[in-house]
Amino acid sequence: MTHLEETLKPDVRRRAIVDAAIALADSEGLVAVTMRAVAGRLGVGTMTLYSYVEAKDELLDLMLEELSGEMLLDEPVPSDWREALTAIAQRTRAVLEAHPWMFKAATREPGLGVNFLRHVEQSRAAVASLALDNEATAAILAAVDDYTLGHALRARVRKRLARPQPDAGFERGLEWLLDGIEAWLQERPRG
DSSP: OOHHHHHSOHHHHHHHHHHHHHHHHHHHOGGGOOHHHHHHHHTSOHHHHTTTOSSHHHHHHHHHHHHHHHTOOOSSOOSSHHHHHHHHHHHHHHHHHHOTTHHHHHTTOOOOOHHHHHHHHHHHHHTGGGOOOHHHHHHHHHHHHHHHHHHHHHHHHHHHTTOOOOOOOHHHHHHHHHHHHHHHHHHSOOO
16 A cells, blocks of 8 residues: 555545646646656556546546636625626636636536536526526626636736736726626616
8 A cells, every 4th residue: 555545535535636636737737747747746656546536537527626616606605796707707717827727628528527517506696686597697607707718818828928918907808798798787678
């Protein structure tokens, strides 16, 4: 039995593996995340990891799931829809900018974990008081997500190109977007 196996419970072992993989991706990029490299960070043999994680794809899903948890707001979500969507967008942006490799990891059809689904639920709860149909709710949430993801991606590109341009005003742009949504809400016909 290795040191990792001797000292940790099974769920904690898996957590240590995921944490090591995230740290590796943060420091060296997603391409550096191999079972061998993660095992090396933990001081165990590569095959030891397979007792806790079936394959690299599962590890990537677990990494995304862990960071989806970081996107969650403390409960209860603010009751004001603008305040709630702003807080969700800010938290999402912060996680994406801290872990830019998430964009690449998410392009491989990741599994949808509990934390990701809770993130979706929090977003839906944020606009529940607006009493919109599913189509309008989805459109509003997609607009906020698209803006947030686009801003984080642009920050990633600026960083990769080593262009120390000032932040493009995330909060101001988000406020403009929410102003537009609010104007639409006030002008829409009431059933």
